[in-house]
Amino acid sequence: MAVILMTGAAGSIGRMLRARLAHHELRLTDVRAEEGVDRLDVTDADAVERACRGVDAVVHLGGIAGEGPFEDVLAVNVRGTERVLQAARRTGVPRVVLASSNHAAGLYERGDAGPDGLADDVAARPDSYYGWSKASMEQLGRLYYDRYGLHVICLRIGSCCERPADPRDLSVWLSPDDAGRLVEAALTATGWRLVWGVSANTRRWWSTAGGLAIGYYPRDDAESWARQVGEPDLTAPENRLVGGPMTAKPLGG
Numbered sequence: 001m002a003v004i005l006m007t008g009a010a011g012s013i014g015r016m017l018r019a020r021l022a023h024h025e026l027r028l029t030d031v032r033a034e035e036g037v038d039r040l041d042v043t044d045a046d047a048v049e050r051a052c053r054g055v056d057a058v059v060h061l062g063g064i065a066g067e068g069p070f071e072d073v074l075a076v077n078v079r080g081t082e083r084v085l086q087a088a089r090r091t092g093v094p095r096v097v098l099a100s101s102n103h104a105a106g107l108y109e110r111g112d113a114g115p116d117g118l119a120d121d122v123a124a125r126p127d128s129y130y131g132w133s134k135a136s137m138e139q140l141g142r143l144y145y146d147r148y149g150l151h152v153i154c155l156r157i158g159s160c161c162e163r164p165a166d167p168r169d170l171s172v173w174l175s176p177d178d179a180g181r182l183v184e185a186a187l188t189a190t191g192w193r194l195v196w197g198v199s200a201n202t203r204r205w206w207s208t209a210g211g212l213a214i215g216y217y218p219r220d221d222a223e224s225w226a227r228q229v230g231e232p233d234l235t236a237p238e239n240r241l242v243g244g245p246m247t248a249k250p251l252g253g
Contacts (some may be wrong), residue, residue, distance in 0.1 A: 001025065002187060003150065005051055005093075007084065008061030009037050013099065013160050013179060017059070020180030027055060042080035049087040057095040057187055060084045067130045069252045076141070077133035085144045085152070087176065095151040097186045100138050100194070102158050102172060102206075103131030106243020110234070113205050118242070119189065120210030121194040127243035129252055138194060145192035153186040157197035158206075159244075164225040167232035168244045171203045175220035182216050189214035206242075 003025045008014045010030035018026065029040035029051060040051055042062045052058065063077040081098065088096050106127025108118055124135035134156075141152030158172035159165070160179050160236065174182070178199045187196070195210035200218040232239040241247045 002056040003027065003054060004057050004187070005018050005055040005061055006028065006059045006061065007040060007042055008063065009101070010034055011061055011065060014061050014156070016160070016176040016179055017061075017183060020084045020177065021059075021183065027051065042083055043075060045086065048083045049090055051178075052084075052087040052093050053092040055091075055093055057097065058084055058088055058093055059097045059099075059183060059187075061099045063099075064130065064155045067128045067246065067249055067251075067253060070129045073129050073133040077130075078136045081137040081140055085140055085150065089144060089148050090149055093150075094143065095189075096144075097155070097183060097188065098137055098141055098154045100150060100154040100156045101126050101131065101134040102156050102196075103135040103243045103246055104138060104156060106131045106241060106247055108242045109115050109204055109240055113207075114171070116209065117205055117207035119207050120196050127247045128249065131243065131246070142192050151190050152192050154192075154194050155182060155186060155197040156194060159201075160197065164222040167230050168238050169229060170222045170226060170232060171201055171205055171239075172242075172244070173199050173201055173220075173222040175199045175218075178218040181218060182211065185211070185214045185216040208253075 005027045009028035028037040030037050033039035107125045108150045125137050126132040138154045144150040145152050159169045160174040164173045174197050196206040199220040202223040238244040
């Protein structure tokens with residue numbers, strides 16, 4: 001059991017994780033307060049530092065969760081993450097788990113994947129301002145590990161939802177239960193790492209190596225929903241590129 005500060009606890013992934021990490025002592029925060037969740041603006045350095053005192057790890061989910069204007073994702077996702085990392089260092093928190101995204105590497109194609117899948121640590125190739133902000137968060141984490149020894153585990157999360165919603169999800173789905181397993185593994189990992197956040201999908205084309213290296217063993221498979229969601233057209237960009245539909249959206253839109 002650990003004392004964990006969770007930002008973004010009122011968001012969709014935060015709600016999934018709260019029950020699955022309930023055996024820890026959770027300090028739940030979000031920019032929108034609600035019952036059991038304290039208000040925390042991750043861009044407020046002093047408030048973040050106060051929230052970090054006495055915790056064993058930070059699970060940083062807070063931020064803009066999709067494409068937005070450049071100044072917005074810069075302010076909230078990038079500067080907010082810098083505030084979290086800085087506060088963790090100052091208060092002696094040894095580990096931060098960052099919710100990155102597949103969109104940090106969204107413009108890689110299936111053809112770029114080798115026989116073991118597209119590597120967890122491929123260089124950033126963002127598909128949007130949102131993806132750029134996640135790639136920037138990853139590099140901030142690297143900076144804080146290299147300079148201060150803060151363990152930072154960056155999770156390049158796929159499509160995290162209750163069940164697959166479309167043909168793309170047959171490859172990139174992350175089930176809520178596997179999301180819990182992934183974060184649990186990240187809470188004991190060391191160093192600076194990039195790890196794909198994806199379930200044990202039959203059609204997965206992202207590597208399993210990063211997850212296995214930190215003790216993440218996914219159990220769920222989107223294939224159970226193949227009949228319901230239909231077969232993907234692998235020539236279409238949303239199924240050919242890591243970032244799916246985001247790769248075709250206007251920047252900042």
